[in-house]
Amino acid sequence: MAEQIVNLDDTRYQVQPKLIHPHPSWEAGGLMEYLCSMYGKKMLTGQQIGVTMTPPELDLLYEYTGKYPAVAGFDFMDYSPSRAERGRVCRDTDLAVDWWREGGIVTFCWHWNAPKDLIDLPPNAAWNSGFYTKATTFDVAKGMSDPASEEYHLLLRDIDVIAGQLKVLQKAKVPVLWRPLHEASGGWFWWGAKGPQPCIALWKLMYERMTKHHGLDNLIWVWNGQHGDWYPGDEYVDIIGEDIYSPECDYSSQKERFHTAEKYSTARKIIALSENGVIPDPDEMLKDGVPWAWNCTWYGSFVFREEGGRRFYSNQYTELAQLIKTYQHPLTVTREELPVWKEYMKSSSDVSKL
Incomplete structure (x- = not known):
């Protein structure tokens, strides 16, 4: 079986490990170099964890496959001030931090509970659904058009809170695949409810605030707007992510979405499957020449079912035999196959040049 997904001479997948931050941390630069070196040759396995105090997904995958995913997905949702105050x-x-120290790669999203104006009418518009447009009247357009407004200052407040968590990761020398304002073009989240321009302005504000005001240099910026009209520009994006929830047990490569994502930018950008329900079949990816850099399966019922107080792997979306095939496939990378990061970065001749 082929050990690579595309011809190495295909320049479409030769991405230079140059981050948009002018002076990225040693760890962020090294991780980006690794991702670029693997792009077009391997897909990193990935799993989002549930937003609970004891998420079961990662250990459950190990129980059934004997391996951990290379990438683990985390969420700043409950650090949102309007949730913390409740x-x-x-x-x-x-x-x-623990995951990175154990050898894995970290990605974070943020289901950003609106800073104010939560409708708080259960069950469909409860306060804890405050990241959804249906559960808040918060006006991102007003905030981004008026820096003197309460909305703007609350946006800054919330960004600063999450920057504080990212600083903890920075201090621990953890590079982060940072994926804020995800799925904006769908409109179901408040940051996308007023169209592309306020959301693009918010993305740029977040980048400037986190990079220049807070000095965060450990972030690799993963844009996940899912429509070209929402693209903030190459100078604000390191990696492009697509979220795809295909029908149950549909193991196709999702080549149409991959090729759509390629068109968001004229520059060469890594493209990742930043959320998925079903994991694409590696053989289908090889056949179609679709080199998703990593996948990140969503949590909960996409992974397990509960019965009699115990958790079992769920076959509803990706069947167990297919999961095991994926984790054992020569195209994919699990945590056990990742480099020892300190050694990798010390041996890299280009990291210091980033």
């Missing part, structure tokens, strides 16, 4: 607590930052 008693929510979160330990995803600590879990992410």
Whole structure:
């Protein structure tokens, strides 16, 4: 079986490990170099964890496959001030530090609970659904058009809170595949409810605030807007992500979505399957020449079912035989196959030039 997904001479998948941050951390630069070196040759396996104090997904995958995914997905959701003030607590930052120290790669999204104006009418518009457009009247367009507004200052407040968590990761020398404002073009999240321009402005504000004001240099910026009209520009994007929830047990490569994502930018950008329900079949990816850099299966019922107080792998989306095939396939990379990061980065001749 072929050990690579595309011809090495195909320049479409030869991405230079140059981050948009002018002076990225040693770890972020090294991770980007690794991702670029693997792009077009391997897909990193990945799994999002549930937003609970004891998420079961990673250990359950190990129980059934004997391997851990290369990438683990975390969420800053319960650090959102409008959730924290209602008693929510979160330990995803600590879990992410542990994951990196155990050899894995960290990606974070942020289901950003609206800073104010939560409708709070259960069951469909409860406060804990405050990242959805249906559960808040918060006006991102007003905030981004008026820096003197309460909305703008609350946006800054919330960004600063999450920057504080990212600083914990920075201090621990954890590089982060950072994927904020995801799926904006769908409109179901408040940051996309007013169209592309306010969302693009918010993306740029977040980048400037986190990079220049807070000095965060450990972030690799993964844009996941899912439509070209929402693209903020190459100078604000390191990697492009697509979220795809195909029908149950549809193991196709999703080549149409991959080729759509290629068109968001005229520059060469790594393209990842930043969320998925079903994991594409590696053989289908090889056949179609679709080199997703990594996948990140969503949590909960996409992975397990509960019965009699116990958790079992769920065959509903990706059947167990298919999962095992994927984790054992020569195209894919699990955590056990990742480099020892300190050694990899010390041996890399280009990291210091980034």
